[in-house]
Amino acid sequence: MTSALELSGISKSFDGFRAIAAADLEVRSGEVHALLGENGAGKSSLMNIVAGLYAPDEGSIRVQGRPVRIAGPLDARRLGIGMVHQHYKLVKSFSALENILLANPKGGFARGRAAIDTALARLADRIGFTVDLTKPVGALSIAEQQRVEILKMLVGGARLLILDEPTAVLTDMEAERLLALLRHLASEGAAVILVTHKLGDVMRHADRLTVMRNGKTIATASPGTLNAGELTKLVVGTTTTECAVPAQNVGGPVLSLTGVSSGGNGRRETLSDVTMRICSGEIYGLAGVGGNGQTELAEILMGVVTTASGRITLEDAVDITDATPKTRRARGLAVIPADRHSYGLAGELSIADNYAIGDVYSGKYGGVLRMKSSAAQTAAGAAVAAHDVQGVRSLAHKAALLSGGNAQKLVIAREFAGAPRVILAHSPSRGLDVRAAAAVHARLRAARDGGAGILLISEDLDEILLLADRIGVMSSGRLVAEFAAPADRQAVGEAMVSHG
Template identity: 60%
Template structure:
């Protein structure tokens, strides 16, 4: 059988920095092929070459045995290559059908709409999707939005399907459903390329795995023929150890949440009298099944969503809900789950993104006169201190950083001045083991310096590893609390029992 997609000798540089060196992958019809590696390993870059978003500096691409030149996304579509990106490319005000029409360049009226609707419904039926096609996608859940993205590429006729970190924003149950769908597509003859850093997904779902490190392919193997420890060594190049580090000294309550209620964008109440405290010098971890108010809690704390009632008090700073953006001025640092939406402006430079955190403090001058030399010097120092790699200069666009390096930039900015309180919402989402360990170390350091850390994560392992106390959130309130070290099955039972 000839490969559906064969890429060999692919190299690509950005501003003189090599992102890919002699890289490649060979994917066959009927298989799930995992592309595994750390953040910044080159996985997404290689797939962006396959999908026509980047032109390679060197290398060869063959589709179904024929050598091709993919000079743009339209060329990739004509060849039957479709990609579901990590950050969805949807118009939130449009419904699913309108988004599919937009991708196809078809009319919203008449025959074009009828054909797309018929094709979308056939595909939904074949895959077992339950999806409201006429609802604005901004009102859909993250998992439903991902299904719209999958529908887009399938309706366009994709037979080579690339998914970039598809489970990063899904709950465990949603991820399993999505991966089961990918298995069904592979069984129907599609070539599915799964870009991931999750070893468990590779072992459970992949037929073959290609491992990348530092922009190069270091191995290609049958997942059943290699152990988890061997895969880990291939990915990181060195063993990474995990150990829970307890707090040195826990003080008085510093961050207080009192009877907080809040609603989603569609008006559905998802926070119901949430009440708890976070003490100085501790990490308070919130565990729970996704969709139980965690995201709304984080958005209210950041000041991007207003509560229906209740308060959040940072000791000595008053009610943060009443004061809007005052939280940053009061010493609140925020690491949001949605880096692209709330933390970084990808079109701006690394230096501009770093300086944005100091506008209120005046550290780099006033609103209309910034000290560019001081900004560059401080950014370079922060990049070195927080190991932000993948950029030759602070003037490089932040959007070119890998997920892990982008997250480290966010942490560097938020911790530029010692915070009194920190919101860490899924801080290791989409990160590899090494990058996640670096972010975790910074959170522990802030805790040990006396900050109150609120950790919100759907990754129970992360919550158990970092937390000094754990609160289980269900239906918008804290339903159980645990001192640590806590038993995984006890916390998990509380999550399931109250869900």
């Protein structure tokens, strides 16, 4: 195999912090190469250099054996490099097709559209992705948005493909289909870099892997020479294991939905007559293929989308159907959103402000107009330490500077601070490494054991099966099946795909 990409001695610093330290990486044409490491290890920063978003401070880059300088994304594109980022680069007011056209303007809009229509038809047969290309991206689910990104890259004809956590929001079947596609593209000569925390994906689908830690590349190996325990130890420095621990003290309902539907007023119905209850002391896992109403349900529970019909109550029959997000929080509802940057954090505010904002109205840090910054700083510092939020050089730094996994830890630290009675956790470990995901799972179990009721919405069936005491399945906006743990994986999977 020829070398598709060679990175030698790459270093990069941000505000005096060295994110990448003399990293090396070699990826060959015709292989799937996994890039592993804990959150903040430098993986995404290194790939952003290859994609032209960052310029390296030191080091050299070769593409197909030729030394190159990648001054921006257009240079990367001309070199046949395409990247699907963990946080998508889409214009939410544009349709899916318009986003694909925007990224592939060659030949003018009309000619580009015709060419892309043809390419999309071919890709549909190979990938099996179903996306409404006429729908605004902002109205698509997280999983559907990811599919648009993947289509956008493949239509562009990239031969060096970088995918950052591509299976994080896909079901087993979708993930296997995508990974099989990547293997097929590699067999045709493409080089594929798979940035992932899913060790099973690596063991089954990667030809080689490289591990990063603290901004350095520490090892390159073949997955066949390592078992899962050895690979985990290589990534995190120690082994991390999890096991399902069933609920011991399940109480009465703390969150109930009765006949909840969405849509109306000319809008398409995405939820239809959903009825469920979540009890204190249990984790209720909601599984389903992306785009079947899970995101709309989460937005309704958060209070950012209204119901067309139905009723939502908390314990003691408190009706919150039309309540504001502020009222829901005051009643003990905490939210870990799937899109942490849109709904969980204000990126331009400081880390301390993002932590303290959850208690602004409680008076804990003073009044709304005169916050006690010292109290907020102290509380945020303690939370950052307790939840192992890494990369925090100053609590005054913007939250946008945190890596995805560490941003998620900050959200969880804030949401769990008030000992909530009900927790909505939507894809809580998406994009987290092995150790961080285990820590999130442990905190969810601890909250459950402390009496909270938890609604876990996840498209990672492994996560659902590992954590849930009861499992519901959504399909076409309806709750189509429920299972008690331990649930049969095949039965849950069949319920996910056999309704509609």
